[in-house]
Amino acid sequence: MTDQSPPLGPIGEPIMGENGKLRWRPIRKANDPAGYDPEHKHHIDDYDLPPVESTVTWKTKPGEPVIEVEDLGIEFLRGRKRNLSLREIVFTGKSAHKRDTFWALRNLNFRVGRGEAVGLVGGNGGGKSTLLKLIAGTLLPDEGRAKVHEGVAPLIELTGGFVGELSARENIYLTAGLHGMSKEQVEERWDDIVDFAGPQVRAGLDVPYRHFSSGMQVRLGFAVITCLDEPIILVDEVLAVGDAAFREKCYNRMESLLDQGRTLFLVSHSGPDLLRFCTRGLYLNGGHLVGDGPMDEIMDRYLSELMGDNYQLPTDEEVTDRRLKRTDDQIKRRLKREAERTAIQNEADRRRAVG
Numbered sequence: 197m198t199d200q201s202p203p204l205g206p207i208g209e210p211i212m213g214e215n216g217k218l219r220w221r222p223i224r225k226a227n228d229p230a231g232y233d234p235e236h237k238h239h240i241d242d243y244d245l246p247p248v249e250s251t252v253t254w255k256t257k258p259g260e261p262v263i264e265v266e267d268l269g270i271e272f273l274r275g276r277k278r279n280l281s282l283r284e285i286v287f288t289g290k291s292a293h294k295r296d297t298f299w300a301l302r303n304l305n306f307r308v309g310r311g312e313a314v315g316l317v318g319g320n321g322g323g324k325s326t327l328l329k330l331i332a333g334t335l336l337p338d339e340g341r342a343k344v345h346e347g348v349a350p351l352i353e354l355t356g357g358f359v360g361e362l363s364a365r366e367n368i369y370l371t372a373g374l375h376g377m378s379k380e381q382v383e384e385r386w387d388d389i390v391d392f393a394g395p396q397v398r399a400g401l402d403v404p405y406r407h408f409s410s411g412m413q414v415r416l417g418f419a420v421i422t423c424l425d426e427p428i429i430l431v432d433e434v435l436a437v438g439d440a441a442f443r444e445k446c447y448n449r450m451e452s453l454l455d456q457g458r459t460l461f462l463v464s465h466s467g468p469d470l471l472r473f474c475t476r477g478l479y480l481n482g483g484h485l486v487g488d489g490p491m492d493e494i495m496d497r498y499l500s501e502l503m504g505d506n507y508q509l510p511t512d513e514e515v516t517d518r519r520l521k522r523t524d525d526q527i528k529r530r531l532k533r534e535a536e537r538t539a540i541q542n543e544a545d546r547r548r549a550v551g
């Protein structure tokens with residue numbers, strides 16, 4: 197919100213905004229990190245946060261959906277039942293193998309806007325990974341459609357679509373090239389990719405990718421996928437194999453991508469991770485979309501259905517307090533990123549000036 201917004205209540209007093217969100221009176225502009233008061237409670241919308249430059253070229257206009265899922269369904273083969281006898285085949289005209297199929301996803305309908313961060317929750321086998329693969333286009337639906345209006349950078353399998361026989365170096369060029377990046381663009385971002393992936397990956401750049409440990413695979417996969425200029429990022433549970441420090445680095449990068457207005461789809465069984473980024477939750481159960489709403493409400497519903505009486509739903513007051521705490525943390529992290537970006541920019545300007 198800018199200073200032209202309708203007047204707010206006294207400092208620290210929440211008022212209900214027109215959009216139904218609680219808002220707090222800002223005590224300073226967000227682009228003035230020095231004035232930040234960590235004791236004060238804020239709503240992120242109260243800040244005139246500077247837009248973050250992005251190299252993405254958008255095909256959609258602001259406000260248009262980037263993903264439209266309509267009556268989407270996919271059927272899988274569960275296995276084969278007993279083979280039919282020759283007599284049955286001849287007299288019934290059926291195939292020798294009886295097909296035993298099931299709908300892994302069915303009747304899914306939803307739209308996702310630019311810049312939304314969507315978390316997918318649901319029990320094992322609920323269809324989360326399958327949905328990401330349908331959005332990425334690596335699986336085709338049997339019913340309906342998933343219309344994706346922007347490019348997608350998927351990290352949905354540990355191998356990230358990389359070729360095991362090729363070296364890590366070759367895989368970087370290959371993946372970036374498939375997403376439309378020229379050799380020069382890859383070279384420009386080379387250090388960013390390899391530094392992010394870490395020293396173990398740098399040391400193994402010429403080793404066949406299949407010899408990488410699962411942690412190294414995910415480091416390289418994440419570094420490459422998030423360096424692409426694709427507006428939609430899909431991340432499946434894969435980050436779980438990285439160590440804690442690397443995961444934190446990945447989360448920071450995901451937040452930077454969201455600052456640029458990119459769209460994120462995240463599958464995770466970790467409530468805190470989902471709540472850190474995602475504003476919207478989709479709940480898949482038995483292949484059906486059974487919930488679509490604010491991430492915290494979807495998470496509470498999923499956990500209470502999963503754990504029954506062992507999960508205590510928060511009171512309204514607790515929900516509000518937790519939302520405020522999360523918003524406050526998001527603002528602090530955003531300001532830190534702004535300060536880091538400014539420092540990097542200043543250093544680059546200084547070097548340019550020195551020649």
Ligand SMILES: Nc1ncnc2c1ncn2[C@@H]1O[C@H](COP(=O)(O)OP(=O)(O)OP(=O)(O)O)[C@@H](O)[C@H]1O
Nearest residue numbers: 272273274300318319320321322323324325326327
């Ligand atoms: N290629 C496939 N062929 C047959 N069945 C499949 C295939 N891929 C997934 N399935 C099945 O589809 C269902 C949904 O699987 P999916 O991996 O999407 O679930 P998930 O919600 O991601 O589960 P988890 O939380 O355990 O990772 C499961 O029953 C799974 O066994």
